[in-house]
Amino acid sequence: MAITEVQGRPLLLGTKKARVRTWEPGPLLLLAPALASIGAVSVYPVLLGLWLSLRDTTLASPTDSFIGFGNYRQLLADGQFWNAWTHTIEFTAASTLLETALGLMMALVLSESFRGRGIVRAAMLVPWAIPTVVTSKMFGWLFDGQNGVVNYLLRGMGLIQHNVDWYGSTSSALWTIVVADVWKTTPFMALLLLAGLQTIPHSLTEASIIDGANPWQQFWHVRLPLLAPTLLIAAMFRALDAFRIFDLVYVLTGGGPADSTEVLSTMTYKNLFSALQFGYGSALSTMMFITEAGIAVIFGAILLRKLREVGQ
Amino acid sequence: MQELEPPERKTQQNCEAACLPGKASVSPASSLGGNHGTPGMPRRDFLKRAGLTLAGVTAASSLLPVRRAWAAGGNPVEITFASAKFYGKQTIAEVVEAYNGAQSKVHVTYKELPPPSSSTEVHQGLVQQLARRNGTPDVFTQDIIWVAEFAAAKWALPLDEYFGREVMKDYFPGIVQGCTWQGKLTALPWFVDSGMLYYRKDLLEGLGAKAPETWDELIDSSKKLMSAGKAKFGFLWQGKQAEVLVCDLVSFIGSNGGSILQPDGTTVTIADEPAIEAVQMMHDFIRKHQITPEDVLSWDEEPSRRPFTSGEAAFLRNWSYVWKVAQTPADSSVVDKVGVSPLPHFPSKQSAACLGGYQYGINASTRNREAAVDFVRWMSSPETQLRFATQLGLCPTRAAVFEQPQIAQEQPFMQPLKSVFIGAIPRPVTPKYPQVTLILQSEVSRALATGNVKAALQSAKEKIQNVVKA
């Protein structure tokens, strides 16, 4: 069996016609193990969180009363919340965009065949493989304002005159953490996109070359549209994950200086874990959930449109 | 109680006290019989009870002892002990085993929590256990800043009836103050740590100066050393928006006779003149005098320690652990060149150090109160403190233990620190401390980053008032 020209537009093929029509217990049973695993771990904590977010309760104090949306009202009026919310959105947007761009570049390079490709592929994955606990500390070292290698190299190249205080300055701290995050998670994007590129039949790319397309046109008009669904799924997962950024911020700056790197996860952590304000902290995490759902809906809408576009 | 008694003797005394009629309705042996069945009990009955206990155990918590000891001459009372993990030549588990081996009335099962570097997780895990009020763990250890919170929530058993004034006068007064909440002793001191000033002996000798007693002297020496090219930095401390910033803050404000919160727990003094002057001085270190790099705003203990031990800085505020690092050739370029003293103070004021360290507490819901008291008494005894000092490098909370010859032999750094610990003061003592510290971290970081000291501290004051009055 081989592939016809139809596969050039692979995604149109999930239409109803093509699928098994007769209902059998199979499909739902096949879903059961996955849904059960997810449900077991997520349903109780999420419902508990929702319930707690409607109460005025801290673990240490005896007070525990239903206050409706009181926590949410307080939250929406809390400047710190909006401060953290803004930082989180900025961080998510910046790191997702950079990772997608860089990851796409890496994937395109690595899908070509050249000598030493296996080594480059393995090398590309190194940042992803280092435990985050270590990455955070390592970037603390690399971007240390006084003895960091980055300042040393930049000075050596004549790009800066004086040491840059990467983490200690309110204007650069968040962006330095973005760099750390991009370094760490670009391999995730690159790997998914690399696998996505494999599904694009060569017949198409070759056809475009025969038509006289240069590599850029070929990429832009042939490969990118076909890669779009994979790209969107990968970027969505990356965005959802970036939105929950915690370790890097907590280890590198603790949210400072002057709350300039405070993000929703660190704020939630401080409220839930340190201050044990379960009600307020749960409202915070629910707001995170709502924002994330918004992000997912945006990606989902684009994804559906792409799927339909490709399908026509 | 200056002399060191052998642990066995103390244990017996304690048990006599513990088994007094009226104080405890059951003796250790019979209370255990109730839980696990005495030898004479019908088998079915025993199984039923064991089953019930077991079900309770599973439902309640996994911290309960698994081990059943069937020692000759009566079964020991089983209690659990949860503590953060510390490192040294011995482990805490070995110390606990020493207790188990030294007597046969109580058997302690040790449950290890994460190391204090994950102190938020330790706190959270502990609170989750205590909030269930099921008596597990019977004994725990707590950071000094949690004492008020645990006491106010009535998770920690008041200990006054077991450890009277006579006993407590052997400990450093600041620690006893930190272990007391609303007049009740609810924690028993384990080990102490505090902020202190490290300085380069060799550099100061070169200037003909001695260890600075006032901040002006420190600024003066720093500037001289920096302009002479002897030191890249004058004075390093920790400004990261984290707990350590509050520790630094407490000692700077305290050294100007100020405070953050009055002992009544509700009067906020963070926006008073002494506090404003102190925070302004922190800002001036960076901007005006330029003896501190701006980088401290993201530095906690280790990033600030490294330039000092590599010989780049003249002065450093840090905890006691730095002394040992500074004297280890593999880690340090300044072996034998470092001195330590109390932190400087404002003119005609007193030096202040921020008190740190972990303390013992007994779960208010414990069913084995007497056994727990016996255990903590042993753990906090002079000889066990000596053992923690020599084997794990944890500084004693009893002044007298510092005089033991073994300390000078095994941990030569400890003795000079005694004077620092005597003056150590606690951070604001309030059950709302976890919230108070977050406000302080945020606002003081803002003050240092922007220079609007007054506004930030005023804002901190208002927020803290809201929290402590709630």
Place this chain on the structure above:
Amino acid sequence: MRDAGIHPQKSKPAINFPAPGRVLLYACAVFIVAWSVGPFLWQTSTSLQLDRELVSGSPKLVPAPFTFEHFVNIFAGKSFHRYLFNSVIVAFSTTFLCLLFGSVAAYALARLDIRGRFGILGFILAVSMFPQIAIVAPLYVLASGLGWLDTYRVLIVVYLALGLPLVIWVLFGYFRSIPPTIDEAARIDGAKPLRIFFQIILPMSLPAVVTTGLLCFIAAWNEFMFALAFTSDINHQTVPVGIANFTDLHYVPWGDIAAASVVVTLPLILLVLAFERHIISGLTGGAVKE
């Protein structure tokens, strides 16, 4: 259904780049290696230096004096192999279950008739949207009630749930992109869905499966927060917790941490090298073999 235009992947570059293109390609490859491995090299170098050398004004890449002390420390002094062993068990079990449950579910969603598939996909995704910080505490209470603290299974179950959304979504995308003509014949012959899946669809999807498996494995390998909360003894703690445990009250033994991270990264690199060829032999390769 014949198409002669399909090449097996290995033969030639897909695009015949002109010479400047080749140069650019190699320049990019060099950049990728430098960007990805540079910090790791620095880390490797610090793992072979004494800690005091780290803050010496001018960083050096070649360790002098050279020391193996940190590597000896982590194994002899800190039993690092125990954590490694635990991590291997947890990460492999998680990956296996994730791929098994996830691929079957994705197949059902992508190629079988299921009503409300996007609703189900949305539900699955929701797990990835709730902050993990917020679910640690309730799960701790649950695990403790079940007596599951300090077990491998508690970590495996949690990582499974955290890993499944990605596996299902990514594989869903791939399975949808496989033409229906591929398994048409089998369906007409009345083959059961599972059989079609394991015999036809799965072998064709190896790159996606290997890729998501790798991502799953590394996620489980690196997870810290749950591992810290749920395990407290060295017999079940994983590598990230082990490394965090190196830090005592304040002192961070950086050389030891660097050595440990070198030790944990190397097996993963070997794993990637071993599976590398499966990442690329894609849909086309699989289809051509038929």
